[in-house]
Amino acid sequence: MDFRFDIIVEYAPFFLKGTLLTIGLSLAGIAIGTILGLFIGLGKMLKNRWLSFPFECYITIFRGTPLMVQILLIHFAVVPFIIDDTNGIAAAIIALSLNAAAYIAEIFRAGILSIDKGQMEAARSLGMNHVQAMRYIILPQASKRMIPPLGNEFIILIKDSSLASLVAAPEIMYWGRAMNGQYFAVWEPYLTAAVIYLLLTLSLSYLLHRLERRLATE
């Protein structure tokens, strides 16, 4: 086997573009997934069974089916059904966000439930309403505990974004597969992709680790 660096060099600009898109997809997924996840997590915690039920269903469905199936369904079925057109990048962002939201919702819920209920009672006994107690007392404490599992989820999301190649969103794996198709090479494209993903996830781990340390010393 001779390892062809020349074809990697040839594809370098595409991998660079692909990396930018992977970062974009991940950031969009993290941002939308987190906001949606908070909302869904709070929804599942509603005391009224009828109100919390839809949120529970959402989480069950998105955690209980493969992301690959979700991406394909959204790209080829859901989006065309709604707007009569489709776009791989948009479909990937939607699928990644909706999927991450289900996991993030559970992370939020677990974080909030991990706070001793005496904290809420003390806040309420001081005259705070539920929203104030959540905002000033519960969430600040819960968010510290949520950082490690959220970081985990974000790393998973970066890796999962590779599935966007299935719907022709030109991210890292898309170019890897293109290179494989053109040269019938396997080591060069997929090792290159692996190294880039590793760099991305390691960078994120490092950032999260620093954030955790900063919050711990505060």
Place this chain on the structure above:
Amino acid sequence: MIRVEKLKKSFGTNEVLRDINISIQPQEVVVVIGPSGSGKSTFLRCINRLETITEGHIYIEDKDITDKKTDINKIRENVGMVFQQFNLFPHKTVIENIMISPLKVKKAKESEAKEKGMALLRKVGLEEKANVYPDSLSGGQKQRVAIARALAMEPKIMLFDEPTSALDPEMVGEVLEVMKQLAKEGMTMVVVTHEMGFAREVGDRVIFMDGGYIVEENIPAELFGNPQNERTKLFLGKVL
């Protein structure tokens, strides 16, 4: 000041309060005693509606807190509560613990809230601890901060649920001292406690609860010296 009428409270099928009736006057200090599981905490928590009330009425300054239309947050501003487990906010410093509610609920000015908070800390003897986190305090200090925090809302009534039960014996005194001071200043207080000395000395009235009822109530000298009910005698025989 507080009027409780035919109060009932169940958890599922477990009837914890069966028929509580009592009226508490302004500036009165009422001490609640009774065996474990008799519903003392539940009774106290009904007074500021930390527990939903199953049946009956509780009036605080003539407002029916069981009425859906009553703004319970407004009522709670006037009813401070001190918990056995302190429940200080660990992510806030001592002074922030005290200031948070005046700032966010009463929309007090930062400088005023701080000044008042410091005055309260002075009162409970912890001025020098203003800027530390609760973690670094002893149990007795934590409970004194918790009392100061409740007082920051300028409540008219203070509820205490076994405020010294989680403390090492040598710290019980410092907390009781603060409570005595408060009673002397004319605060209306309902205190669940096992400290019979405190009940005798500070209480205007002692209530003995058992099985979800108020079994007997009287001035401390009478209730401790001359209990009428068999169950009261039995309980006092064990604790005194």
